[in-house]
Amino acid sequence: MAGCVLVSHQPSGPKGYVMRKGKEAVLKLLRNGEPVPYRQLLKMLGVARGQERNRLDEMLDTLLEAGEIVKLPGRIYALPGAAGALRGKLSMHRDGYGFVMAEDGSGDLYVPARYLRDYMNGDLVEAQVVSVRRDGKREGRVTSLVQRGVTSIVGRFESVGRGGRVIPDDDRLGHDLFVPPNALGGARDGQVVQAQITSYPSQVRGLEGRITEVLGDANDPEVEVLTVIKKFDLPHVFSPAVLAEACKEPQEVPPEAAAGRVDLRERVTVTIDGETARDFDDAVSVAREGEKIRLWVSIADVSHYVPEGSALDLEAYLRGTSVYFPDRCIPMLPEELSNGICSLNPQVDRLTMTAEMLFDAAGEMVESRFYPSVIKSHARLTYTIVKRIVVDAEAEAIAQHRELVPHLKVMEELALRLNKKRSLRGSIDFDLPEPQIVLDLQGETTAIVKAERNFAHRIIEEFMLAANEAVASHLEGIPVPALYRVHENPDPVKLKDLAEFVFSFGYQLKVEEDKVSPLELQKLLAEVEGKPEERLINEVLLRCMKQARYSAENLGHFGLAASSYTHFTSPIRRYPDLVVHRILRRVLAGKLSGKERGALEARLPETALHTSRRERIAMEAEREMVDLKKMQFMRDKIGEEYEGFITGVAPFGIFVELVELFVEGMVPVATLPSDYYVHLEKSHSLVGERSRVSYRIADKVKVKVAAINEARRQVEFALVASLESRPLQRPAGGESYPRIPVKGKRPKPRRR
Structure with missing residues (x-):
């Protein structure tokens, strides 16, 4: 239909001339950049009802299919670009369709399967919006490939004739990889292999490659871990250059390294972590000052040991974060640093960056300062020990840590103040149960239990939140380019759906100008607490929330109801924290020149984007490993x-x-x-x-x-x-149950 010519009933007028031009006439009308409503197109082209309009509709559908025009809500047509072009990572569904996750945070773009035959899950692409529904959801097509997201695949090998094929472990790839006879790499039927892609899918050929590594038997626990590592392309082996730099660092703090730092070694300082933790990022100390309480949060000074631009730094940036599996950790930094000189182990000197804060009786921060320091942790406490002392008042635990008990009681009081303050401003807490995988010596899952979370966790959580917020506010107040942890407002469409959904249960959610206050959501959670629909509304609310990410622009943190927030407290395992430490040190030393400010402003957006990606990849890998262990258990x-x-x-x-x-x-x-x-x-x-x-x-x-x-x-x-006995609620948002057909055959049950 692209070359069809419409015949006008007004051949002598200018409109008839336009109609005879067909496709070119439509495109010419749209080239002024202004979107044109359908009725206006009819008028401008002189199209009468009946067959002419049908032909125009077919032409418009053809132009839409070809991507030459786009359709906006209200049946308005425009040239590509009017609805917006975007760039992002392609996430494929196993049924063939996919979503482009926009880098600009504007949301996902749905792409039908027919436009994705030449693309694969993980590809970085540019896409064009083709249509926007009234509810704001967008549909489009991929216009160009920016970068392949997958260069190799991991999967199970099967012999086929003299060659073979690799069935990908990731079913979202949508293609089996065919291996020619001369590229089998010694693989045998049923083995897990890694294959390098040599030819990507197209209309004339499939996915092809060569086997580069045989990982082993599919049921071997070590092979299962290696499969996940390879699948998500997780760097897991440090190069000799990186290890050499890490090994150069002494495992004790020399006296000259402590010179010029605030000496906190005489303060009673403790670390509180889980039983299996080996890398201790943070240590805390408190002191009562009348009604006020002073808090010291001392964080491992990783920036002292990882120079910017060094091999250690480049490797840490590449990894972005440590990855935690049920039986091991893939660290961001070598163990000589992460478990050695950077870890705040007890009874040894350690270099730190300290956030010192003073809080009043209402939990409001009235004073803060930041400085390089040196500490000596008095004890390595676990959450279980602190719970036994603070919550259970267990005599034996109190006797074993008698000198620390007064400090822990002050920490408890301060944590309650901080939590109350956060709650009053609208901070949202989803205290959902998390599974803990119990493994035997062979790596097999023996049990899956609820991970214990007690008030000791809350103490450290409140202190870390306070330190992160204080550092962010300090850097923003100077002001200086920085890396923020942002959490944007929920999607307006999802908010509207949520409000309609909870209304069907008798609850009100005030949404104004497509936004909602965190305090309103917190109020809703409080209202449903203990009700039969509590879990349902919690789950739906959680799905409305956007994912937190890193940004060079401060957009605030919706979930915490914080106007300014960053990550400062875990530089051993998160690269953004290391970036924030470096910025803070330069600010404190007065060494941030105008040239350095400009360089930071140019570099931080890419750093934010990269570290956000690495965080998501780590989360996906961790989730897959947990799911694998669960499957084995069942x-x-x-x-x-x-x-x-x-x-x-x-x-x-x-x-x-x-x-x-x-x-x-x-x-x-x-x-x-x-x-x-x-x-x-x-x-x-x-x-x-x-x-x-x-x-x-x-x-x-x-x-x-x-x-x-x-x-x-x-x-x-x-x-x-x-097991539900509740009455069936009417669908939310104007949805209705489909009517049963009176005539004709009933549709067959859906089978997929």
Whole structure:
């Protein structure tokens, strides 16, 4: 249709002339840069009703398909660029469609599968918005490839004739990799391998490559870890140059290194961490001053040991963060630093950067200062020990740490003040249970239990939040270019849906000018506490929140209700914290020249983008490793029944998390009682058209372990019973249940 010519009923007038030009006429009308409504197009082109309008509609659809024009809400047409071009990472779904996650934070762009045949999950692409729905959701197409996101794949090898193929571990890639006979690398059937891509998919050929490494047997725990490392391309081996620089550092602080620093070695300072922690970033100390309490948060001075531009620094930047698996850590820095001279071990001198803050009785910070320091931690405490002393008042624990008890009681008081202050301003706390994987000596999962979280965790959390906020406010007040930890307001469309959703339960959520106050969300959480719908509304609210990220621009932190926030307290394991330390040290030393300010302003946006990416990759790898351990744990549980609750719904099934085991699996829609199931997105439910049976997030169910899908690393359940007795709520946001057809055949049950 691109070359079709429309015939006008007004051939003698100017409009008739435009109509005869067809496609060129439409494009010419849009080249002035102004979007044109459909009715105005009809008028300008002199199109009458009937066949002419049908031909114009076909032409517009063809131009849309080709990406030559875009459609905006209200059936308004424009040239590409009017709706916005964007750049971002392509995230593919296993069913073929995908989303471009915009680098500018403007949201995701949906791309249909037909536009993605030449692209792969992880590619950095440029895309064009083709249409925008009334609810703000955008659809588009990829216009160009910026950079391939995947250069090698990890998967299971299968022999095919004289050659073979690699079935990717990541089903989002959407392609098997074919290996010619001369590139097998000695791989055998069933082994896990890594293959280098030599040819990317196109319309005329598939994905091809050569095997570069045989990782081993798929059921070997070490191979499983290595598979995740390779899949996410996690740097896990330090180069000789990096290790040489790390080994040059002495494991004791020489006297000259402490010169010129504030000496805090006589202060009672402690570290409080988990039982298995080996790298101690932070140490704390307190002192009562009348009604006020002074807090010292001393953080390992990693910037002293990692010079900017050194091999250590470049490797730390590449990694961006430490990655934590159930049985090991892939550190950002070599152990000589992370567990050695940088770690604030007890009874040894350590170089630190200290945030000293004074808080009044209301938890308001009335004074702060920052400086390089030297400390000597008096004790390495664990969260369990502190709980036994502060919360349980256990006599034996108190007797063992008698000299520290008064300090811990002051810490408890200050933490309560700080928490109350944060709560009053609207800080949102999602205290959701997290699983802890228990492994045996062979690396096999023996149990999955709820990770303990007690008030001792809250003490350290409050102190770290206070220090991070104080440093951010100080740098912003100077002002100086800095790296902030930002958390933007929830998406306006999701907010509107949330308000409509909670209204169906009788709750009000005030949304003004597409924004909501954190205090309003906190109020909502308080209202639903202890109610049957508490978990449901908590889950839906959590899905509305955007992901926190790093930014060179201070956009505030919505979740903490903080106008200024950064990451300062974990430089051993997070590169952004190291950047903030360097900036703070230069400011304190008065060595930040105008030229350095300019260099920082130019460099920080890329640093923020890179470290945000590395954080997301680390989170995905950690989640995959935990899911793998859970799947292994469930292999011998097939046929057993458990109670659980629905954590997600999709057109192809419902996701259920077991209450007892913290394991999530899927109930395929094909295994549900025979019906035609409709996915109501706004209501977060799957509804049977005939039976009106509803499966919704947070509903309690009983399921049976049906199978373990090794390829997708997924546990599959079969529904035994629904344990909900509540009446079915009407769908939110104007959604309605589809009517049952009166005539014709009923649609077949959806099977995916």
